[in-house]
Amino acid sequence: MQTAILNSDNHGIETAAKILNDGGLVGIPTETVYGLAANALDGKAVSKIFKAKGRPQDNPLIVHISDFEQIFPLVRYVPLKAFALAKAFWPGPLTIICKKSDLVPEQVSAGLDTVAIRIPSHPIARQIIQKAAIPLAAPSANLSGSPSPTTAQHVFNDLNGKIPAIVDGGRCDVGIESTVITLVCDTPRVLRPGGISPAQLEEVLGKIEMDDSVLKMIKENAPVVSPGMKYKHYSPNADVTILKGSLDKFVAYVKRFDKESVVALCFDKEDEIIPIKCITYGEKDKPNQQAQNLFDALRKVDTVGAKKVFARCPDVNGIGLAVYNRMLRASEFKVIEL
Numbered sequence: 409m410q411t412a413i414l415n416s417d418n419h420g421i422e423t424a425a426k427i428l429n430d431g432g433l434v435g436i437p438t439e440t441v442y443g444l445a446a447n448a449l450d451g452k453a454v455s456k457i458f459k460a461k462g463r464p465q466d467n468p469l470i471v472h473i474s475d476f477e478q479i480f481p482l483v484r485y486v487p488l489k490a491f492a493l494a495k496a497f498w499p500g501p502l503t504i505i506c507k508k509s510d511l512v513p514e515q516v517s518a519g520l521d522t523v524a525i526r527i528p529s530h531p532i533a534r535q536i537i538q539k540a541a542i543p544l545a546a547p548s549a550n551l552s553g554s555p556s557p558t559t560a561q562h563v564f565n566d567l568n569g570k571i572p573a574i575v576d577g578g579r580c581d582v583g584i585e586s587t588v589i590t591l592v593c594d595t596p597r598v599l600r601p602g603g604i605s606p607a608q609l610e611e612v613l614g615k616i617e618m619d620d621s622v623l624k625m626i627k628e629n630a631p632v633v634s635p636g637m638k639y640k641h642y643s644p645n646a647d648v649t650i651l652k653g654s655l656d657k658f659v660a661y662v663k664r665f666d667k668e669s670v671v672a673l674c675f676d677k678e679d680e681i682i683p684i685k686c687i688t689y690g691e692k693d694k695p696n697q698q699a700q701n702l703f704d705a706l707r708k709v710d711t712v713g714a715k716k717v718f719a720r721c722p723d724v725n726g727i728g729l730a731v732y733n734r735m736l737r738a739s740e741f742k743v744i745e746l
C-alpha cells in the first residue's frame with residue numbers, strides 16, 4: 409500500500425471522509441498531535457489501528473467528536489462536571505472519561521466500561537469529523553512507543569505503507585497530547601497531563617487529583633486506571649537521561665563523555681555553551697514552546713546518530729508538567745540530580 413499525503417483542501421477532506429466511511433484509516437491533524445483515525449462505531453475498522461501502530465490491545469482509544477451533542481449516544485450519562493469542562497475547554501486539548509454506552513465497541517474501550525472523548529479545536533480535524541459524519545477513534549499516529557507525531561511527515565515516516573492516507577494540516581500548535589481526566593470517580597482525576605494545566609482544571613472543578621502514574625513509574629502488572637501510562641513511550645532509539653540542576657553542572661557532567669556518541673537536549677541558546685552536539689527544544693522559560701518542540705527534538709536525536717542523550721530538565725509549571733511527564737517516559741524515569 410502506498411500512503412498518500414493529502415492537502416487539507418475540500419478534495420483532501422472528502423477523500424479522508426470516504427476512506428473513514430469505508431472502514432479505513434487516515435492520519436489526521438489535531439491541535440495537539442496527529443491522530444490515526446478510524447470510524448469509532450466500527451470495531452473492525454478500529455482493530456486496524458492497533459495493527460498499524462503495533463499498539464498493545466489493552467490500551468483504549470480516545471473518541472473525537474466535532475459537536476457537544478455527539479457525546480450523548482456514546483455515554484451512559486453526561487456528568488455535570490463534564491458540562492462545565494466542555495464549556496471551559498472544548499474544542500481543545502482536554503479528554504474526558506465517562507461511563508460508556510453500548511454503542512462504543514469494546515475495541516475502542518479495550519474492555520473497560522468507560523470511554524474517553526474529546527472535541528479537537530483543529531479546524532481540519534473537525535471538518536473531517538463533520539464530513540464523515542461519524543465519531544472518530546484516534547490515538548496518536550506514531551508507531552507504538554515512539555515520539556508522537558507533530559507533522560504529517562512524522563506520520564509518514566512511521567506509517568508509510570501501512571495506511572492509505574494522511575491529511576497534512578501543518579505543524580501541531582500545542583505539540584503535546586491532550587490532558588486526560590476521568591469523571592468516573594468521586595474527585596476528578598488527571599490520568600495524563602497535557603495541553604490543559606492542573607491550575608486551569610482547578611479553576612473549573614475545584615479539587616482534582618493527580619494519578620500516581622503522572623510522575624511515578626508504575627510497576628509491571630500493577631492495576632492502572634490509564635493503561636497508556638504503563639508503557640515505555642515517546643522514546644528515541646538512543647538512551648535518554650534527564651539531568652536535574654544548573655547549566656554549569658550540566659556542562660561539567662556531559663564533558664566527560666565521548667563527543668561523537670552523546671547529544672544534549674537543551675534549551676535555546678544553551679547550545680552556545682554546551683560543548684557537545686546539541687538539539688534544542690525551546691526557550692528555558694517558555695513551556696509552551698518546549699511542548700511544541702519536544703517530540704520533534706526527540707525524533708531528531710536518532711537522525712544525528714546519538715547513542716546517549718542528556719536532557720535539560722524542564723520546569724513543571726503549567727503545560728511544563730506535561731513536558732516533564734513525556735520526558736520521564738522517554739527516559740524510562742532515569743533522572744540524575746546533579
Ligand code: TXA
Pocket residue numbers: 438440441442443444467468469470501503505517520522523524546547548549584585586587588599600633634635636637
Ligand atoms: O491529544 C490527544 O489526546 C491525541 C490526539 C490524536 O487527540 N490522542 C492521543 O491518543 O494521545 P493516545 O491513544 O496516544 O493516548 C490516549 C490515552 C492513553 O494513555 C489511554 O490509555 C488513555 O488515553 N485512555 C483512553 N481511553 C481511556 C479510558 N477509557 N480509560 C482510561 N484511560 C483511557
Ligand code: MG
Pocket residue numbers: 547548556
Ligand atoms: Mg500515544
